[in-house]
Amino acid sequence: MRLSRPAAAAAPLVALLMLLAGPARDGAAEPLIADLSNHLIAITTGFSGTDVLMFGATDGPGDILVTVRGPSTDIAVRRKERVFGVWVNREALEFGSVPAFYGIASNRPLEEFLDPAMQARQRIGLQHLAMTLPQASPAETGLFQRALIRIKQNQGLFATKVGKVSFLGNQLFRTELHFPSNVPVGSYLVEVLLFRDGAVVSAQTTPLVISKIGIGAEIFRFAHTQSLGYGAGAVFGALLLGWVGYLVFRRL
């Protein structure tokens, strides 16, 4: 367990202990309880990425798998080809309902407690990510889909490796979910699965909202809802700024 940030970790742990104190004692415990340290990530003007602590408890030994899924969008994947010596976007395939973000964490390597069939059924891991496939040959689709995943990984929006869930004893667990500075806004779902003997015995889904807060969000909203007013404002501001610049420097 990482104790690098005791202050940040303390509050959720207290909450966790309180969670445990109640149901665990009377034996009618839920097999899995989990929560996030924060249900709203605010992207402000100084946003440079953030970590959210996921913590929880199980009613006994088992394996924990956490996945984070961002809001879905349709994505066009384009392939460049050489035309007269210049690399040009040619072929394009569209993938529907691609999550904008995908993160995964578990307490030990997936293959140690999950068989591939189960992984596919539970849609765990990037290779099983649910999305609408384009109508193209399987080979072509596979090629473009792998490219999509690779690019998303390079952008830091798809997990490149399975994160670490740490157990404290055999009931308390925690993991840090990292969100980079370019994380898309929207409603996220954090799903926690408890596995025993390779089967899901309990699951819990927690929502997480990432939204722009403050002046940056206002500007974005204004630009998209009142685009004419926004454009006029941008022009007027530029005229004013240019004039002020001229006045200021004429005096010097």
Next chain:
Amino acid sequence: MQIYLPIAEMSLNIFLLLGLGTGIGFLSGMFGVGGGFLLTPLLIFIGVPPAVAVATQANQVVASSVSGVLGHWQRDNVDFKMGFMLLIGGFAGSTAGVFLFGLLRQIGQIDLVISLSYVLLLSLIGVLMLAESLRSLVRRRRPAGNVRKLHQHFWLHGLPLKMRFRKSRLYISALLPISVGLFVGIMSAIMGVGGAFILVPAMIYLLGMPTAIVIGTSLFQVIFVAANVTLLQSVQNQTVDVVLALVLTVGGVIGAQLGSRATTKLPAEQIRVLLALLVIGVGIGLAYQLTAPPKELFSIAVAETLP
């Protein structure tokens, strides 16, 4: 210190952006070119999406041109009549250009078109600039030869709709400035530049305007064309980032003032050679990016349905 750019949806170092703005502003104050043709590729290079870089650049050009034109107006170096003729073409061209931009974006070819346009123009301008400045360096060392005519007349000037431009001491067809404006307007929309680096040589060599009037007049028309581009880009593509524009403008205005002051103290001709080399260098860099096998053959974008 990082600053979040709400439309580009990314954080960048504010001092890097200010520095870029100031550096480009310095060049523009010195040579009377907007510098957009260097700033846009640099913005793309530091990770700003090309569509946002271009549209935001247009907004920044408005501010820097206003700042510049006021000084020229005070010195009575603006030919408004010529400016209006250029503007007629400029409005038409930039409006068409913004719609073309939107269309190219939807079919995923905008980045290519932006890069290709830059390669063509930068190499052209760089070579012309280099030749011109080398020639004037040589000329300065030699005693002046025969006196040149006020300007050369050629067949283009004789097209219909002839008009008198007093300030420029010209009597030429209005179609000429209108088509120059049209071409620069399209370029302005697609490349986000004011277009001074095309406009200024075109006005001197093609229209035959006196050099003293050229910069003020070009700045005058650029204000309106860039304002038109800003407005249309905002409405059609929502790609104008006012925060980015603000930071670049602050840097740009300061840089431009420093630059115009430095002109008297620095060997401008030698610096022009360096600028020409820089322009050629950026052109070659972009050309390399287009022709070298890319590390990643694929690219992704949020799918937009064609209208």
